[in-house]
Amino acid sequence: MIAERRLAVTPTDGAQVVKALDAQAALLPYALGVFAVSLPLFVWVGSFAANPLWMTASFVVFAINWGAFYAAVNWLRDEPSQDLARRARVHVLCGVLWALAVVQISIFAHGAGPARETLLLLATAGAVLCTFFAAPYMPGLLIIAPVAAAGPLVAQFSQTDSRLAGELTFGATALAMTLALILNRMFRRQHDLAIAHEQLVDERLRVLEEAERTARSKSDIVATLSHEIRNGLTGVTHVLAAAAGRGGRAAPSREQLNAALDAAQDLIAVLNATLDSETAESGRLQVDAHPFDPVRLVQDLTLLDKPHAATKGLELSVHIDPLLRGPARGAVIADALRTRQVVSNLLGNAIKYTVRGRVEVRLEVRGELIAIEVADTGPGLSSEEMEQAFEPFRRVERTGAGVNGAGLGLSLARQLARLMGGALDARSAVGVGSCFTLTLPFDPTAQSELEEELDTVTMEAPGAPRALRVLIAEDDALNAAMLRAVLEQLGHQVVHAQNGRRAADLAKIAEFDLLMLDHRMPVMDGPSAAATLRQGEGPNQSTPIVAIIDGEAEEAAEFLEAGADIILRKPVSVAGVARALADAAALDRSDPAKAAA
Structure with a gap:
């Protein structure tokens, strides 16, 4: 059964052609050997012919074919032979040259007098050999075999006294063609098995490489966590x-x-x-592309990092392209939060590793792209160190000694840039400094839609009513305390339930302005509690529900299907909670569409 399934695998046409041409190339030395052995016999028989001019022409044709085959065999060792279409044409052309040599011998034999029959038999043998050596490649076989057989067949049937010999010649060439087709079929089956085997080996190698990469990644994670987190937590x-x-x-x-x-x-x-x-x-990180204002993003981040730069005595400045200062200045089309993460990492690294001098942030419009450059007068990196800096869990020992970090910032930043349709490049010189350039898609006609995403941490949510009564369901005491602190910091009243069942019971007897449910809880999880509230009766049947998840798309889909309105991902922050409260305040429960974010 396994063998049958493997035979059913249909390989690509290109792979089949490569295998066929390789098989034919493997036969070329034997073809040369056969024709080398046959040449003395042909010369001896041809010496009895009455037309020495044709005899000389035959030798010239043999010499041309010999040289062509020799050149083809050498050409197959060179790089140009990797062009599959060109290689196939060369194979067919070489076969046609040998077939034409057989035709020329037939013409020579037709006027050879006493040696006619013998020379035509030699021509027939040449046609059979051409058919055999063309067998691996079907297009070549269908072209070469008829051309080679045409010479002796026409010569034999051109005279009435050689009809019997013509029938024998036809039978020999037909039998050779049949056997060549059978041989071609056998070659194809062998090629199918070989291709299936190669695919299986490649797949196993990919699996092995993936397993090794996962093992290295886990080892790097354990090493990072054991060093950075253990020391910090201590x-x-x-x-x-x-x-x-x-x-x-x-x-x-x-x-x-x-x-x-x-x-x-x-x-x-x-x-x-x-x-x-x-x-x-793992390919599971997603980004949401929306237009946003890059100037505001850079100015906010620079404002946040100015105190840190000032404590080190560094000059932190921003240079903005005049095209970005007008009222219709366009917008970047990318994920605002991920862009903020990348630029924050680049700016933080520049300040962290620069001992004296300055750090500059430059914004420049480059056609349909915008470039955000972060330049510093830090220690700089060599080309080898720069490659190492972009590798995950790798840190440059010369500059990273005594500085906290996991060695993931630049690697993650480059991945995020690529996911957003941009790129992250760098140039550096040891002792001079470094310059990292983030390029992202830019639309000069777009307007920012997500400026609120780029705000620094706010203490209140614009548009959200004050003193909301909020019911939170969270089984983890630390997470519950953090969420309560954030909500109370924003000026709201909080009631805490330790599981989904307790939250559903409280929602039946007391009225709340907002429900915040964690996903994983004992007794009853968040989606089940949300479904219970939506399907039951009570004062909170239509109350907005904020689902708190760990970040998995499956969790969000499950919550939304159960009736949640807004998605909030952990770890929660003041800004994130404030945005969720603002979305909840703007939510129209009469609209069946959900406000999932």
Whole structure:
């Protein structure tokens, strides 16, 4: 059964042609050998002929064919022979030359006098040999065999006294053609098996390479997490223990708290970069292209990084193309949040690795692209170090010693740029500095639609009513505390349920302005709770539901099908929650369309 299934595999025509031409090329040395052995016999028989002029012409034709075959065999060793169509034409042409040599011998034999019959038999043998050596390649066989057989057949049937010999010649050439077709069929079956085998080997090699890549990736992730996260968490734990008064230690100072906060933020950055990199590597990372204002994005990020640059004594400046300053300045067509992530990484690296001098951010319109350049006067990188910097989980030892990071920023940034239809390039010189250029699609006639996505962290959601009564369902105590803190920071009242069943029961007896449900919870998960609320009766049957998920598309689809209105992905932030509240406030429950974001 396995063999039958393999035989049923239909290989590509190109692969079949390559196999056929390879088989014919393998027969070329034997063809040369056969004709070399036959030449003395032909010369001996031809010496009895009455037309020495034709005898000389025959030798010339043989010499031409010999040279052509020799050139073809050598040509097959060169690179131009990789052109499949050209190679097929050369094979057919060489076969036609030998067939024409057989025709020439037949013409010579027709006037050879006593040696006529013998020479025609030799011509018939030549036609059979041409048919045999053309068998691997079907188009060549269908062209070469008839041409080679035409010479001796016409010569034999041209005289009445050689009709019997003509019938024998016809039978010999017909039998040779039949056997050649059978041989061609056998070649094709062998080629099918060979191609199927090669495909199977290639597939296994791809699987093996994928397994090795996954193993290396997991090893790199474990090494990164064990180093960066363990060290960071240890420091944060010590500060928190001191704040809790454990071990009789004094309360931490403001500097220690700030250091712990920085370490926690670094840990979040490492985790996010690791997860995004793995998601992008597996092809599951998606981007949403919308028009947005690149000037505002760069100005916001520069404003956020100015204090950090000032503490290091660096000059941080922005240069904007005059074409981007007018009222109709166009917009970038890409994912605003992912673009912000890339530019933030480039700007953060420039400030992080630059000890003295300046950092410049330049925006320039280049036709249908916009270039965002981040240049610094840092240590610079050599060409080998630059290649290493773009490899995942690889850090340049000369410049990265003592600096936190997972070695994923540039690798992830380049992947995101490609996903958005752009590119990330770099040029650098050791001791001079580096310049990273992000290019993205640009439409000079478009207007920004997502400027609110590029705002810095806001404390309130524009358009959202104050003092909302919000019911959150979250089984994880830390996540619940974080979400409660964010909502209370935005000025809203919070009621917490530890699972979906408890949230559904509370929603039946109390009225809320918003429901926020986690996906994975004991007793009843988020989608089940959302479906229960939508199908049941009570004051919250039409209350907007914000679904909190880990980021999987399947989770979002399940929640939306259950009746959720808005999707909020973890880890939640003040800006993300504020946007969700604003979307919920603008949601019209009479509209059956969902406001999933």
